[in-house]
Amino acid sequence: MAKMLAAGLGFTYINSGNLYRAITLGCLRNNIDPKDEKRALDYAKNARIEYRNEAVYLEGENVVSLLHTDEIDRYSAPLSAIVPIRHVVNDLIRKIAQGLDVVVEGRDMTTVVFPQAEYRFFLDASADARAQRRYDQGTSQLSVEEIKRAIMERDEIDKNKAEGSLKITPEVIYFDTSYLTISQVYDKLIEKIQL
Numbered sequence: 279m280a281k282m283l284a285a286g287l288g289f290t291y292i293n294s295g296n297l298y299r300a301i302t303l304g305c306l307r308n309n310i311d312p313k314d315e316k317r318a319l320d321y322a323k324n325a326r327i328e329y330r331n332e333a334v335y336l337e338g339e340n341v342v343s344l345l346h347t348d349e350i351d352r353y354s355a356p357l358s359a360i361v362p363i364r365h366v367v368n369d370l371i372r373k374i375a376q377g378l379d380v381v382v383e384g385r386d387m388t389t390v391v392f393p394q395a396e397y398r399f400f401l402d403a404s405a406d407a408r409a410q411r412r413y414d415q416g417t418s419q420l421s422v423e424e425i426k427r428a429i430m431e432r433d434e435i436d437k438n439k440a441e442g443s444l445k446i447t448p449e450v451i452y453f454d455t456s457y458l459t460i461s462q463v464y465d466k467l468i469e470k471i472q473l
């Protein structure tokens with residue numbers, strides 16, 4: 279949705295989750311347990327991660343097609359809960375966004391990274407709806423029920439992070455998208471922006 283909104287507005291799209299996933303991929307490629315806070319942080323600080331043309335490059339390689347696997351899904355949420363790694367990624371996002379009109383997708387974009395953004399939306403959906411959407415994307419080898427379980431586990435991690443936890447602030451515009459099509463969500467967002 280964020281990518282579609284950015285395209286419609288002519289803005290740059292940034293997916294914060296892909297940055298955490300790239301760090302996770304780099305850790306796994308370098309035999310670093312993504313849950314090993316010290317080694318994962320050392321890697322995150324020194325990795326060459328770039329964001330060009332809405333794609334994530336890790337050590338010069340476009341890795342977007344490698345970031346949404348079951349293995350990356352399993353490790354990226356615990357890695358993103360490591361507070362110093364969150365600081366590294368948040369600094370990177372702010373650097374990427376500097377001087378640009380952007381639409382940024384991420385769980386703490388409206389609360390931590392860009393709390394003063396002109397428009398802040400919280401898009402939600404039931405675990406059932408999100409699991410079915412992920413399954414329909416065809417990127418997972420898991421069943422819908424297994425995907426749902428993984429989503430619920432990730433949500434628990436995200437809600438209980440020491441910093442950057444998943445929460446809704448009063449000033450944010452909330453939408454439950456469980457029963458909406460992507461076009462309907464897009465239209466609702468554009469309507470709010472153009473008021």
